[in-house]
Amino acid sequence: MLDDHSTDAIVSWSESGKSFIVWNESEFCRNVLPRFYLFVEMSSFARHIRKWGFKKIGSEPWEFSSEYFVRGHPEIEPPPEAFEYQKPSKEVSDARWERIKEQAAALRKRLAKEAKRQARKEAALGHKEETS
Numbered sequence: 001m002l003d004d005h006s007t008d009a010i011v012s013w014s015e016s017g018k019s020f021i022v023w024n025e026s027e028f029c030r031n032v033l034p035r036f037y038l039f040v041e042m043s044s045f046a047r048h049i050r051k052w053g054f055k056k057i058g059s060e061p062w063e064f065s066s067e068y069f070v071r072g073h074p075e076i077e078p079p080p081e082a083f084e085y086q087k088p089s090k091e092v093s094d095a096r097w098e099r100i101k102e103q104a105a106a107l108r109k110r111l112a113k114e115a116k117r118q119a120r121k122e123a124a125l126g127h128k129e130e131t132s
Helices: 025-036 042-050 090-131
Strands: 010-012 019-022 055-057 061-064
Touching: 025 042
Parallel strands: none
Antiparallel strands: 010 019, 019 061, 055 061
């Protein structure tokens, strides 16, 4: 992708060769990403390459760098642990779990309220049929 000079106006190596820059986000998503990835949204691409150790850098809107990604040095390879799944910290996991429990409690409360409203409605309809 970066060695294809026909896309340099869209995406290219930085001057230093230690990062790459997406110059034209819409063209990148429309014409470049579909050739290499299943997704065509910049946010998905950015999230995906972060898993490979890339970091957003610089003042450019979409400039990414990784110590294992250098122009002219394809022999540089990250250690296997660079690609291992990183479990979220216990604090993050606990916070997410608390939010899920709060959301579940709110949903249960809403469902109970809706069930009571529905029961009242059905009772009122039943009462109307009896008097008719």
